[in-house]
Amino acid sequence: MADEEPFELPLHDAPEPQGPALVVDVDGYEGPLDLLLTLARSQKVDLTRISILALAEQYLTFVHEARKLRLELAADYLVMAAWLAYLKSRLLLPEQKDDDEPTGEELAAALAFRLRRLEAMREVAARLMNRNRLGRDVFPRGAPETVAVVRRSEWGATIYDLLMAYASQRQRNSVTSVSVGKRSVWSLADARTILTRLVGAAADWAPIDSYLATYMARPEERVSVLASAFSASLELVREGKVELRQSNPFAPLYIRWRPGATANETAAPQADEAAQEEGGRAPFTEEDDER
Amino acid sequence: MSDNEDHDGDAPEQARAGNVTSLPSATHRYELRMLEALLFASAEPLGDDELAARLPERVDIPALLSELQQAYAGRGVNLVHVAGKWAFRTADDLAFLLRREATEQKKLSRAALETLAIIAYHQPVTRAEIEEVRGVSTSKGTIDVLLETGWIRMRGRRRTPGRPVTYGTTEAFLDHFALDEVRDLPGLEELRGAGLLDSAVPIDFLVPSPDDSDELKEDEDPLETGDMFADLEEEDRSGGAGDEEDTSER
Amino acid sequence: MSDNEDHDGDAPEQARAGNVTSLPSATHRYELRMLEALLFASAEPLGDDELAARLPERVDIPALLSELQQAYAGRGVNLVHVAGKWAFRTADDLAFLLRREATEQKKLSRAALETLAIIAYHQPVTRAEIEEVRGVSTSKGTIDVLLETGWIRMRGRRRTPGRPVTYGTTEAFLDHFALDEVRDLPGLEELRGAGLLDSAVPIDFLVPSPDDSDELKEDEDPLETGDMFADLEEEDRSGGAGDEEDTSER
Numbered sequence: 001m002a003d004e005e006p007f008e009l010p011l012h013d014a015p016e017p018q019g020p021a022l023v024v025d026v027d028g029y030e031g032p033l034d035l036l037l038t039l040a041r042s043q044k045v046d047l048t049r050i051s052i053l054a055l056a057e058q059y060l061t062f063v064h065e066a067r068k069l070r071l072e073l074a075a076d077y078l079v080m081a082a083w084l085a086y087l088k089s090r091l092l093l094p095e096q097k098d099d100d101e102p103t104g105e106e107l108a109a110a111l112a113f114r115l116r117r118l119e120a121m122r123e124v125a126a127r128l129m130n131r132n133r134l135g136r137d138v139f140p141r142g143a144p145e146t147v148a149v150v151r152r153s154e155w156g157a158t159i160y161d162l163l164m165a166y167a168s169q170r171q172r173n174s175v176t177s178v179s180v181g182k183r184s185v186w187s188l189a190d191a192r193t194i195l196t197r198l199v200g201a202a203a204d205w206a207p208i209d210s211y212l213a214t215y216m217a218r219p220e221e222r223v224s225v226l227a228s229a230f231s232a233s234l235e236l237v238r239e240g241k242v243e244l245r246q247s248n249p250f251a252p253l254y255i256r257w258r259p260g261a262t263a264n265e266t267a268a269p270q271a272d273e274a275a276q277e278e279g280g281r282a283p284f285t286e287e288d289d290e291r
Numbered sequence: 292m293s294d295n296e297d298h299d300g301d302a303p304e305q306a307r308a309g310n311v312t313s314l315p316s317a318t319h320r321y322e323l324r325m326l327e328a329l330l331f332a333s334a335e336p337l338g339d340d341e342l343a344a345r346l347p348e349r350v351d352i353p354a355l356l357s358e359l360q361q362a363y364a365g366r367g368v369n370l371v372h373v374a375g376k377w378a379f380r381t382a383d384d385l386a387f388l389l390r391r392e393a394t395e396q397k398k399l400s401r402a403a404l405e406t407l408a409i410i411a412y413h414q415p416v417t418r419a420e421i422e423e424v425r426g427v428s429t430s431k432g433t434i435d436v437l438l439e440t441g442w443i444r445m446r447g448r449r450r451t452p453g454r455p456v457t458y459g460t461t462e463a464f465l466d467h468f469a470l471d472e473v474r475d476l477p478g479l480e481e482l483r484g485a486g487l488l489d490s491a492v493p494i495d496f497l498v499p500s501p502d503d504s505d506e507l508k509e510d511e512d513p514l515e516t517g518d519m520f521a522d523l524e525e526e527d528r529s530g531g532a533g534d535e536e537d538t539s540e541r
Numbered sequence: 542m543s544d545n546e547d548h549d550g551d552a553p554e555q556a557r558a559g560n561v562t563s564l565p566s567a568t569h570r571y572e573l574r575m576l577e578a579l580l581f582a583s584a585e586p587l588g589d590d591e592l593a594a595r596l597p598e599r600v601d602i603p604a605l606l607s608e609l610q611q612a613y614a615g616r617g618v619n620l621v622h623v624a625g626k627w628a629f630r631t632a633d634d635l636a637f638l639l640r641r642e643a644t645e646q647k648k649l650s651r652a653a654l655e656t657l658a659i660i661a662y663h664q665p666v667t668r669a670e671i672e673e674v675r676g677v678s679t680s681k682g683t684i685d686v687l688l689e690t691g692w693i694r695m696r697g698r699r700r701t702p703g704r705p706v707t708y709g710t711t712e713a714f715l716d717h718f719a720l721d722e723v724r725d726l727p728g729l730e731e732l733r734g735a736g737l738l739d740s741a742v743p744i745d746f747l748v749p750s751p752d753d754s755d756e757l758k759e760d761e762d763p764l765e766t767g768d769m770f771a772d773l774e775e776e777d778r779s780g781g782a783g784d785e786e787d788t789s790e791r
Contacts, residue, residue: 030651030652030655030675030677031675031676031677031678032676032677033675033676033677034675034676034677036676076676076677076678080676113737114674114676116735116737117674117737118655118674118675118676120728120732120735120737121655121658121659121662121674121675122654122655122658123728124658124661124662124726124727124728124729124732125654125655125657125658126654127727127728128657128658128661128718128726128727129654131718131719131720131727132633132636132718132719133646133717133718133719134630134716134717134718134719135643135644135646135717136636136643136644136646137633137636138621138630138631138632138633138636138719139630139631139639139642140584140585140628140629140630141581141582141583141584141629142642144582144583144584144585145581145582145583146582147582
């Protein structure tokens with residue numbers, strides 16, 4: 001296949017035992033076994049009939065030359081060189097009878113086997129790549145019709161869930177109405193603060209209800225607002241700050257800031273108490289203290 | 292292989308039929324194969340011009356297409372003309388093969404459960420009444436989900452201003468919750484006995500005894516035609532606060 | 542529904558033709574159409590079990606498959622058996638026509654190709670064993686590239702010291718290279734005959750054959766959860782030389 005990487009190195013890369021081609025960098029090889037395989041091919045014989053001794057010598061020469069040229073060699077290559085030097089010595093020296101180690105021939109056979117096996121793997125890889133490949137030579141359906149999943153919801157709820165939901169919300173609501181009532185009580189202090197602010201700002205008589213209208217929007221608070229406001233206004237009258245007037249029983253109750261006791265005058269001592277802090281906020285501080 | 296034979300049979304027949312087109316039957320067959328492969332492998336439907344660009348020049352594409360279309364006519368896959376282009380598609384009657392049902396287990400939200408419970412106990416009940424019991428407004432979505440479960444239904448309209456829809460439970464509701472009748476829903480004492488209500492409930496706390504009978508109450512009118520859709524939307528418009536509530540409550 | 546009508550129309554014709562085989566011919570044809578539609582619709586190969594799950598119970602799937610395969614034998618699209626399953630694929634002689642459909646294939650490095658071949662022919666195989674065959678350390682990148690193609694997978698762990706991960710090929714590998722099973726790998730018999738699939742120095746007995754079955758061998762343990770990621774990295778750390786090699790390899 002033209003578009004596959006070739007398994008054999010291009011010829012010009014193949015190193016000759018002697019000559020400038022040796023300068024070829026080791027990066028071109030997939031490790032020492034690959035280098036050996038390339039060298040073996042240069043013997044131009046079947047791998048089964050290769051001279052391992054000659055091959056070992058070629059390899060050692062290559063490594064020697066590379067070192068002379070101060071080429072960096074990966075450790076793998078040096079390990080192989082050492083092993084081949086050992087193999088060479090085993091092949092050249094006469095057999096020693098009492099030796100437990102494998103013979104030179106056995107070692108050579110092992111190397112030859114590894115070379116053949118690597119070469120075989122390369123060949124089958126090439127054959128594999130040359131098969132009819134999906135997406136290159138044969139094609140699946142270009143527009144597959146996917147299985148449509150029809151979703152159906154199945155709602156889950158147990159009778160217990162249902163009863164829990166019912167009981168808890170009914171109970172919750174029966175309890176919250178009580179707590180709302182609690183929160184809607186107007187304290188005397190609240191009423192006093194608000195009355196001081198609102199009545200103090202006005203000059204003339206006005207029905208007390210008119211000041212409270214906005215606070216009585218919620219019917220459940222109405223009674224509390226009225227009661228607290230009335231008590232607060234009586235207290236303010238006692239202190240001489242406001243005046244109250246009512247023409248007859250159950251008539252509208254009028255309230256005004258007592259002339260002379262201006263809002264500013266009353267504010268002054270309070271502001272002192274509040275250590276000269278913002279005058280507007282002072283009444284709140286005072287009332288808070290009273291509480 | 293009846294299909295194959297059919298097809299094989301075609302070429303000689305044509306050859307017999309008209310001598311003008313008979314000559315290149317092997318070529319013809321090859322062209323048909325090319326067309327078939329192109330249409331099969333293409334991710335998109337192919338137009339006549341696209342086919343022409345990929346096939347040898349002298350090929351009579353319209354003739355091949357109609358031949359291929361006929362060859363596939365009674366098959367599991369058909370050659371169809373869509374938007375002016377050609378594509379293979381599963382035969383319509385076999386579409387069911389490519390469908391799979393998946394059931395999804397869904398849980399009801401708390402709002403939905405509460406609403407369902409109120410509908411069950413207080414039926415017939417209007418949306419405003421549900422809101423009154425729950426103390427929060429009820430989104431249309433909640434009612435919709437419950438209608439989708441098939442557990443509640445619109446019963447009629449309350450004979451009050453605005454004529455609001457009344458809701459009640461269905462037979463499917465009884466089925467799902469394994470109730471013989473809706474009156475089997477536990478009452479106050481039973482709820483308390485089961486520990487679902489604590490004893491601190493106010494004296495005036497009442498658990499109604501539910502009634503899902505089909506017969507309309509005196510203050511209910513039947514639904515009109517079209518109520519199923521139009522009026523729900525109407526309700527939705529009026530209850531604008533509903534959506535807000537949906538998010539806040541959880 | 543023209544298709545359906547065609548279908549209905551065929552049955553009587555066939556019935557007229559031969560009374561002996563006539564009875565189930567409409568059914569038979571319908572079954573064939575269903576099978577055709579299922580296989581045509583899917584880009585992935587479908588196994589007998591997947592087909593059985595989608596077809597009526599009494600259908601004789603093997604018989605229908607071989608009938609369908611014959612019907613498509615000489616066509617532009619063929620029914621092929623890959624990875625032990627069935628799929629429609631364009632005829633291989635039409636590859637030239639479909640170049641435009643070709644998906645950009647990542648070019649594998651020489652190291653990756655060799656590694657793939659070693660995994661395919663020697664599986665289940667560990668990284669150390671791959672390195673032994675190649676005579677060089679394998680970078681993590683090479684294995685990663687192969688894992689990314691979806692052609693190889695981690696199978697388990699060899700029950701030896703260090704418990705190394707074992708690798709094998711996938712169904713996608715078989716599908717991609719149009720192999721029915723791993724035993725169909727090209728040249729497998731020759732390699733085995735020459736003793737080249739053996740891990741050790743030539744011995745004539747005990748010739749292993751590659752095995753991609755999901756079942757783990759006696760000396761394999763299953764992968765643990767998290768193996769998919771954590772342990773690859775671990776391997777990477779241990780194989781420090783790998784990275785150096787990675788740059789040189791290309």
